[in-house]
Amino acid sequence: MEAERGVCDRDHCTRNGCFSVVQDTVDFKSAEKYCIDNLFGHLITLKSPKEHNIILDLLNGFSGDYWIGLKLPGGKCPDRATQLLGYEWATGGNDTEFDNWDETAGHSCSEKCVSVSAGHNSTWRQRPCDSKLQGALCMYSYDNNACNTLPENADHHVQYITPRGSAAVGLERFPPGGTAIQKPLDVKHICFAGEWIKAPWFCEVLKGGCEHGCVSQNRVHSCTCPPGQSLRANNVTCGCSPGHVLARDGRSCVVVDDACDRCTGENLECVNNVCMCKDGFDLGDDGVCVNNEICFQCEHECVYENGAFVCACRSRYKVSDKDNTTCQPHCTEQxxxxxxxxxxxxxxxxxxxxxxxxxxxxxxxxxxxxxxxIDECFMDATCNEDRMCHNTFGSYACSCWEGYELQGDKCVSTDDDEGSI
Structure with a gap:
């Protein structure tokens, strides 16, 4: 697993450290190396029911199998008289208050490593250590410089981003270097030396929390905005300055007097000096308003392709052959x-x-x-007598026999002396 390929999708942070889901196709050795080199931690150890429950929460919504820090050393056989069956933690030792083995554990004397499955109560499964799985579960600790969580109420909530760039859930304390955003005002804080520092902070660190630019003068840090924009009340994000409105690109600002004069394209309308797409349309990459009604029906997600909005599906699914707004399971292998x-x-x-x-x-x-x-050809797939059957993943295909080609609805010999069959 290379550093630039691993993706930390979600963290769960407790008082002493964080548990991370890292998604990438990886064997045990590479997963172990990634946790050490990139998170300065190690593959996760699940020594208590509490840690098991954290993993259940962490993997909620994920699929596939993920390595944990448990391995049977080469040359040893499982010891069914011990709770860990002779396996050892990646951090050393075999102490534990908990196990979650599946029914087949402890029958092989070859070198094995352990994974957990998302969606299957995170059951422990022994596998060859060179197996390629969907990712790994890492954990890393931090010192006493962690921060307590920020208060929340009915009017606002807090979104936490770990120093690794992943969303954090189930927080008890938060690691230094992570950020918190108070919604809906987008007020930013960074955890430093056990305290929350409100943005803008040091410009050298994450641009001071600023949306655009950051400048420092006499140890005072300030956010800056592009022309035509000014700082909002949170002092980090930018909005259109008085006398300006948001342009069609959704990013820049234009003078109010010019907004409606430029609002002449198809399916555009000018409302309160703001040029925008009409209801049922959204701005495409080429600046044209495109019908977006299908997006409200998409089961998974909606994307903009070739000048139109279309439904798309997450990994391991494809758009249904019968309904272009729904997704169906999809496999491209045996x-x-x-x-x-x-x-x-x-x-x-x-x-x-x-x-x-x-x-x-x-x-x-x-x-x-x-x-x-399913091999449909073996199962008497219905190809015409003049054609042979080819099995494909999830289906089958019919083609003319060698020496024949399809003409109309018949296979005709490519040899002029022979007729069709």
């Missing part, structure tokens, strides 16, 4: 992880899962529920 697995309360260790069209659920491996491609 075998893939099952989708939307939900535990069955009446049957501990059992799950209901979904597979894409053309795939069938395989539960033969007790440590992993997968979807296997």
């Amino acid at each position: 075998t893939c992880e099952a989708f939307n697995c939900i535990s069955i309360p009446e049957k501990p260790g059992k799950y209901t899962c979904v597979c894409p069209d053309g795939y069938i659920k395989d539960e033969s491996n007790e440590t992993r529920i997968v979807c296997e491609d």
Whole structure:
């Protein structure tokens, strides 16, 4: 896992440190190295029910398998008389108050490492250490310079961003170098030496918290704005100065007198000297107002492509063949992880899962529920007699036999002396 590739998607910070989800395709050794080199920490150790509950919260909404800091050294066999089955923590030792092994743990004497699965109660699963998983769970600690959380009330809430750039949840204390934004006024603070410093702070650190520019003079730090804009009440973000309004690009400001004069494009209207797209339209990349009604129907997300707004899907899904506003599971390999697995309360260790069209659920491996491609050709797919069947991932295709080509609805011989079949 290279430093620039790993993505810290979410942190959970307690009084002593933070737990991080890092998403990238990675084996155990690379995951271990990433936690050390980039977070100055280590792969997570889950020694108590409290830490297990933190992981359940941290992985909520994620999918896939993630390495934790537990490994069976090479040359050793599992010891089923011990709680960790002979495995050792990445930080050393085998002390624990908790375990969450799956039913197959402790049967292999080869070198193994441990992962947890998002959505499966974070069950511990032993795997070959060179397996490529979806990411890793890291943890890093901080000293007494951490800050207490800021007060919240019904009128405003606080958004926390860790020093790694990820959103923080479940806060007890907050690491130094992290920032907090009080909404809805966007008042910024940075945690420094155990205290919250209100922006603008030192310009050398994150531009002083300023939206645009930061200047320092006689140890006084101030935010600056582009021409036509001035600082808002929070002293860090910018808005249009008096006599100016937001331009069509949504970023710059124009003189009020010019706003309506320039508002002449299709589906534009001028309201209170502000030029904007009419209801049901949004500004595209080329500055043209484009119909956006489909965006309110998209199941996952809406993107702007080739001059139009269209629905798009998150990873491992594709836009439905039957409805371009919904998403369906999608697999591009022979075998893939099952989708939307939900535990069955009446049957501990059992799950209901979904597979894409053309795939069938395989539960033969007790440590992993997968979807296997169905070979429609083997299952008597309905190709015409003059054509041969080709299996594809999730479907099949029919083509003419060698020496024949499709003409109309028939396969015709490419040899002039022969007829069609």
